[in-house]
Amino acid sequence: SFRAKLVPREDPARNELVSRSLESAQQCLFNQDYGTAFVHYLLVLNLAPVLKDFASESFRFTLFKWADELDSLGRIQDLFDCYEQALELFPTDEVIINSMGEHLFRMGFRDEAAGHFHKALKLKPDYPEAKENFYRVANWLVERWHFLMLNDRRRNHKYQQAIQKAVEGGCNTVLDIGTGTGILGMCAKKAGAAEVYACELSKTMYELACEVVTANGMNGRIKILHMKSLEMEVPKDIPKRVSLVVTETVDAGLFGEGIIESLIHAWNHLLLPPQNTQDPSRPPSQAGRVIPAGATVFGMAVQCLEIRRHHRLCVSEIGGLATAAAGELHSPVSCSSEDDSTEPYTTERLSRLPGGYTPLTEPFNALDIDFNNVQELEGLCSREVSRVRLPVTGEGLLDALAVWFQLHLDQQSSLSTGPKEDTCWEQAIYPVQTPHNFPLRPGDELIVEISCRDAYLRLCSVAVARDGREFRLDDCLDPDKPRNNPGPSGNPNPSLNAEAELCSALACLGTEQSSGPRDYTMLECAEMALLNNQPYHDSFRRALAKLITNLKDARSVQGPSQGQGLEVMPLTDPPSDPMDPGPDPFYVLDVSEGFSVLSLMAASQGQVKAYSSVEKTQHQAVLRRLARANGVPEEALEFWLNQVEDEQAVLQRPSREKLWSAIILDCVETCGLVRQKLMEKATLARCLLEDGGQIFPERIVLYGMLVESDTLLLESAVQGQEPTLGFNIAPFINQFTVPVHVFLDLSTLQCRHLSDSVELFILDLMNTNANYTNRDVKVQASASGRVTAVPFWYQIHLNEEISLSTFNQDSHWKQAAVVLHQPLAVREGDWVRLAVTLQKSSISISASIEEEAGETGTVDSVKSPIR
Numbered sequence: 001s002f003r004a005k006l007v008p009r010e011d012p013a014r015n016e017l018v019s020r021s022l023e024s025a026q027q028c029l030f031n032q033d034y035g036t037a038f039v040h041y042l043l044v045l046n047l048a049p050v051l052k053d054f055a056s057e058s059f060r061f062t063l064f065k066w067a068d069e070l071d072s073l074g075r076i077q078d079l080f081d082c083y084e085q086a087l088e089l090f091p092t093d094e095v096i097i098n099s100m101g102e103h104l105f106r107m108g109f110r111d112e113a114a115g116h117f118h119k120a121l122k123l124k125p126d127y128p129e130a131k132e133n134f135y136r137v138a139n140w141l142v143e144r145w146h147f148l149m150l151n152d153r154r155r156n157h158k159y160q161q162a163i164q165k166a167v168e169g170g171c172n173t174v175l176d177i178g179t180g181t182g183i184l185g186m187c188a189k190k191a192g193a194a195e196v197y198a199c200e201l202s203k204t205m206y207e208l209a210c211e212v213v214t215a216n217g218m219n220g221r222i223k224i225l226h227m228k229s230l231e232m233e234v235p236k237d238i239p240k241r242v243s244l245v246v247t248e249t250v251d252a253g254l255f256g257e258g259i260i261e262s263l264i265h266a267w268n269h270l271l272l273p274p275q276n277t278q279d280p281s282r283p284p285s286q287a288g289r290v291i292p293a294g295a296t297v298f299g300m301a302v303q304c305l306e307i308r309r310h311h312r313l314c315v316s317e318i319g320g321l322a323t324a325a326a327g328e329l330h331s332p333v334s335c336s337s338e339d340d341s342t343e344p345y346t347t348e349r350l351s352r353l354p355g356g357y358t359p360l361t362e363p364f365n366a367l368d369i370d371f372n373n374v375q376e377l378e379g380l381c382s383r384e385v386s387r388v389r390l391p392v393t394g395e396g397l398l399d400a401l402a403v404w405f406q407l408h409l410d411q412q413s414s415l416s417t418g419p420k421e422d423t424c425w426e427q428a429i430y431p432v433q434t435p436h437n438f439p440l441r442p443g444d445e446l447i448v449e450i451s452c453r454d455a456y457l458r459l460c461s462v463a464v465a466r467d468g469r470e471f472r473l474d475d476c477l478d479p480d481k482p483r484n485n486p487g488p489s490g491n492p493n494p495s496l497n498a499e500a501e502l503c504s505a506l507a508c509l510g511t512e513q514s515s516g517p518r519d520y521t522m523l524e525c526a527e528m529a530l531l532n533n534q535p536y537h538d539s540f541r542r543a544l545a546k547l548i549t550n551l552k553d554a555r556s557v558q559g560p561s562q563g564q565g566l567e568v569m570p571l572t573d574p575p576s577d578p579m580d581p582g583p584d585p586f587y588v589l590d591v592s593e594g595f596s597v598l599s600l601m602a603a604s605q606g607q608v609k610a611y612s613s614v615e616k617t618q619h620q621a622v623l624r625r626l627a628r629a630n631g632v633p634e635e636a637l638e639f640w641l642n643q644v645e646d647e648q649a650v651l652q653r654p655s656r657e658k659l660w661s662a663i664i665l666d667c668v669e670t671c672g673l674v675r676q677k678l679m680e681k682a683t684l685a686r687c688l689l690e691d692g693g694q695i696f697p698e699r700i701v702l703y704g705m706l707v708e709s710d711t712l713l714l715e716s717a718v719q720g721q722e723p724t725l726g727f728n729i730a731p732f733i734n735q736f737t738v739p740v741h742v743f744l745d746l747s748t749l750q751c752r753h754l755s756d757s758v759e760l761f762i763l764d765l766m767n768t769n770a771n772y773t774n775r776d777v778k779v780q781a782s783a784s785g786r787v788t789a790v791p792f793w794y795q796i797h798l799n800e801e802i803s804l805s806t807f808n809q810d811s812h813w814k815q816a817a818v819v820l821h822q823p824l825a826v827r828e829g830d831w832v833r834l835a836v837t838l839q840k841s842s843i844s845i846s847a848s849i850e851e852e853a854g855e856t857g858t859v860d861s862v863k864s865p866i867r
């Protein structure tokens, strides 16, 4: 009947085709042949756009189903082709755009993914899925440091001064490399430069720069290019060589954004020849120069427990398991490894590291580099490795070399990124990864090698000199390099054995290990910190033991049908020996993300068959080695993902006639947020439990407090009403403000507490129906001030007695905070009403003053079930 109504009559053959294709599409959909259904729908909707409204739901459904299939088949190109075809039909469909973003994100195209979520959100500002997705990735789209840098007035002012001086001195054609919001290019224009060009490789930042430049009335007066400077050519992209390059493409390790390569290319292709110091006859407009003019890099050796526990295994026992057999575990940060998968450094603000740090040397000058000298830039990578000997001035374990720099904008002015500076900059951290626990002491000399590879600065602690002898430190990282072990099999450095103190310090270099092949496994920093988190593993061990005991008791009460042995019996597979089934094992599933030893801990309880979700073969091998060394029978531990066919269907029964005794869910991400889809998983897991079985954790409770923190504000948006250097930038970049901040170290966050901590929310995983999405919480201000944020963390209840906090010294978790849309002024004693919402797994909080004097505690005014 709708055929008559909706399809124009004019062309009967065409109408016939449309209606037959529509029928075929529906039939294929019914038969779950999504690929064919999709093709039919495409045909129908292209021929008869009038049917779009009618068929959009089924079309989307078909698209998503087909995309999932293509995804699991690895047909990535086809997948995106389908989305593109779909978007040609429905260019403003936020659901399709959001879904395409999710696929992009899973494939690792984070920038593009974020762009899609942003677009979906612009189309429908309160679309919860897109909102959650966008907030999770906005950090990749416009990184948070943009806000810090734009809020750093001293830095802005220094750059502006240097640019203005150069332009007024005659540099009148300018290229801004990595323009970001366009700020340095606009400075050059404002200073009177005749021609200004800017390039930016990030699409989002490029578009932002265009908007900002237009809003500042410089449209057409600055030419912005969406490209990497390395791809620029004269005269294709800019008409002629320029007299000034301005750039701030430096990261905490100075070279990480590729400034060396960019400047070599710029000197060779984009800049006028440099001023000749012997013959300064060339006028500035005819010579090339760079702002910044150069940099000095500093280093310092430090002891720091926080760094250590993220890069090295520091414990010999985890939840009852001896760790020695794990082999050599190391983090993906190492500058001595040839391995491409490792980064040479991470970044941290030393001043904000929980537990602080101890300098072991004075800061030393690691490198001087002149950006106006192309020979020097080109020679950097072929430069010989330089060795420096640093007097040790402090006592402690060598955990890392910290690196920062001074950026010399010109002869007069410089910026420093040092740890003692009042700066928004982080420092580069080169962790020492050798398994030695090498205590340094004053009088020692630390020998550091400094070199450059792939245009990255590399610093490596290679040896310690003590009492005229040298002890090498760097022999442990390269898996292919034989290790210089002290041991009976011949010692390359006999003096090592002589020193008993060192031998004990090097105790981890067990002699029996030295002959065989070395087991060498990489773990993410957070996975390493998790392994080092003893309270976590001890809590799980106790909670698991309790559950198993209870289940054993329950079975023995039930009668002898399940085998009478309460004592731990050798584990046999029941069906393999029908005459002696033995006690039925307890099935435990650990669906933690990444590396986890919880399954092995469960297996070590005896009479347990544990399934691990550890995916990487190397990680599985570590668990197998640990199992063997800890006397856990091989068949007691299995790898779940090797068994389930569809990775999406992780949560299913252990076998057709069995249920789980325990399912371990990983509920809080390292960044401090609840894992996506947690409650859905819990609902599913709940259905797969045997009578008396348990989900770990059974409940998580969210806590928070009121704080005044300017630091958080500076990281979340360009602050204040005043224009930045006289330019209108804030409203544009502030579109990318994200209300939830992650990866915080609450213990060192600069803030004033304006209340005690208060319970914000409860998530009951054992009874997901009991949950709500909104809750009003009243909290009393303990001091006067401006509430700018509500940091939050979790108490994870494994059972009634045992719980863990994510806000704890040994935690591998960081904390998160909601930054309020608008600061709220409070006076001591005021009651503040926090409206907390948990939609999907993303939290939002708004705060207001409670006018009436309220009773103490929590008001649950709008509890409503999640589903």
Ligand code: 44T
Residues within 6 Å of the ligand: 145, 146, 148, 149, 177, 178, 179, 180, 199, 200, 201, 202, 205, 227, 228, 229, 230, 248, 249, 250, 251, 252, 257, 258, 262, 424, 425, 426
């Ligand atoms: N972060 C510092 C790095 N670009 C700052 O796309 C300090 C980190 C930091 N464009 C905390 C605090 C801080 N051609 O938009 C970026 C980037 C772009 C290029 C074109 C090129 N060859 C490049 C190279 C980079 O330049 C912009 C700035 S780069 C990074 C600066 C506040 N965490």
